[in-house]
Amino acid sequence: MDKPLNKQELVALVADDVDLPKAKAGEVVDAVFTAIENALKKNQEVRLVGFGSFVTAHRKATKGRNPRTGEEIDIPESTSVRFKPGKTLKDAVS
Numbered sequence: 001m002d003k004p005l006n007k008q009e010l011v012a013l014v015a016d017d018v019d020l021p022k023a024k025a026g027e028v029v030d031a032v033f034t035a036i037e038n039a040l041k042k043n044q045e046v047r048l049v050g051f052g053s054f055v056t057a058h059r060k061a062t063k064g065r066n067p068r069t070g071e072e073i074d075i076p077e078s079t080s081v082r083f084k085p086g087k088t089l090k091d092a093v094s
Contacts, residue, residue: 040081050088057082 005013007029015025036054039046046054061077085093 048086050086052083052085052089055082055084056080 011022011026011029014020014029015022018025020028036046040054040056043056057080059078059080062075064073064075065071066073
């Protein structure tokens with residue numbers, strides 16, 4: 001398995017692909033990430049046709065058990081981000 005692609009490597013790939021300086025490509029990548037983040041903060045789904053969708057998922061507060069002690073604990077409500085891959089991305093990876 002190859003090592004994960006980091007942000008600098010992603011910026012370099014984008015810069016080469018669209019013939020931009022790395023600094024400008026870095027700004028573009030940052031702007032895309034910021035736009036996705038801001039939409040998710042407003043509970044908006046970000047749907048990129050063919051690639052996938054970013055959505056927020058809310059989990060209600062619940063009770064749980066500490067596996068070591070068996071003691072009951074409160075698990076607070078939380079919001080997480082989920083990614084659902086689109087058909088084109090699934091087909092490309094398969």
